Amino acid sequence: MLVEKKFRVAAHSGSIYSVISNSKKNIFTGGSEGVVLMWDLNSIENPVAVAKVSGQIFSLCIIEDLNHLWIGTMNGAIHVLDLNEKKEIRYFIHHSQSVFDIQIHDKKIYTASKDGNISVWDVRSQNLLKTVFVSQSGLRKISFHPTKNEIAIGSSDNSIYILHSSFQDPASRIQLRVHTNSVFSLCYTNDGKYLLSGGRDAMLNCFATEENYTLKKSLPAHLYTINDIVIINENHFATAGRDKHIKLWNLETLELIKVIDKEKFDAHINSVNKLRWINDEKLLLSVSDDRSMMGWKILI
Numbered sequence: 001m002l003v004e005k006k007f008r009v010a011a012h013s014g015s016i017y018s019v020i021s022n023s024k025k026n027i028f029t030g031g032s033e034g035v036v037l038m039w040d041l042n043s044i045e046n047p048v049a050v051a052k053v054s055g056q057i058f059s060l061c062i063i064e065d066l067n068h069l070w071i072g073t074m075n076g077a078i079h080v081l082d083l084n085e086k087k088e089i090r091y092f093i094h095h096s097q098s099v100f101d102i103q104i105h106d107k108k109i110y111t112a113s114k115d116g117n118i119s120v121w122d123v124r125s126q127n128l129l130k131t132v133f134v135s136q137s138g139l140r141k142i143s144f145h146p147t148k149n150e151i152a153i154g155s156s157d158n159s160i161y162i163l164h165s166s167f168q169d170p171a172s173r174i175q176l177r178v179h180t181n182s183v184f185s186l187c188y189t190n191d192g193k194y195l196l197s198g199g200r201d202a203m204l205n206c207f208a209t210e211e212n213y214t215l216k217k218s219l220p221a222h223l224y225t226i227n228d229i230v231i232i233n234e235n236h237f238a239t240a241g242r243d244k245h246i247k248l249w250n251l252e253t254l255e256l257i258k259v260i261d262k263e264k265f266d267a268h269i270n271s272v273n274k275l276r277w278i279n280d281e282k283l284l285l286s287v288s289d290d291r292s293m294m295g296w297k298i299l300i
Helices: none
Strands: 002-009 016-021 026-031 035-040 048-052 057-063 068-073 077-082 087-093 099-105 108-113 117-122 128-133 139-144 150-155 160-164 174-176 183-188 194-199 203-208 214-220 226-233 236-241 246-250 256-260 272-278 283-288 293-299
Touching (some): 068 108, 194 226
Parallel strands (some): 139 183
Antiparallel strands (some): 002 293, 016 026, 057 068, 077 087, 099 108, 117 128, 194 203, 226 236, 236 246
16 A cells, blocks of 8 residues: 655644535535635645634535535534535524534435434425434434445444434434443445444444444554544545544454554644545545645555
8 A cells, every 4th residue: 555645735723623525626624713615636725715604613514416515613503605606595503512523315414413412404405304312422423324224323422323314213223332432433334334433542443234233343543532534445444543643444354554644754743633535536635633634645
């Protein structure tokens, strides 16, 4: 596996907590200063500010066919922007605490909050469809099974909850209590056979979904919190940690392949908060408390 640093850009004035991308090679980042920047991979040095909101930005989600951007903030507010019209079209104060994750699935928007609730919204009307209470503790991360109607939810009560994505079958609920601290990161593999999780306990766990989410392997993967996990391909994935490291792993064996750090790769100098894999470019994006975004070419 070859890793090449393609760029480092720094236009935010504070920590960056979220990074997403679309099929047009646009990248969106948001963080502590409440600004969303849009970057073009073809001219990465020239970002454009597309939003300024009150409060820190913890989550972003792009709706490509509508060109809408959903923004979740620390104070629980949700902003919806029409990027074609360059204006905010909806503003919600629905969650009472931070919105840590926003995901689109089956033409619906799912928002996860520190208030312990998952809310579901219609993607076109932005109307609230339902709110489901999951845990007394905050909800940090959502991941959808690629072929089944299952949603995995990471919680600050150290649990992972597996629910039907419609939330209509309470009997199907599974609670996985393996982590000893908050669950910050979750990711299903592309074939749906495994669920990977990481948390504040720095442990990386792998569950076999076809065996009722039996724990297959568990290992200490970073020195501190595992902030994010992304799948690269059917054989590899990446993790990001508060220890300033990005790590590349073999998916089948969970063996560590490479560490992207400051010493060897001139990487981040503070916590790496989020990752984004752009498959067409074979490019891994990373954002950090050091206010920078870096792009890593991964050749396997």
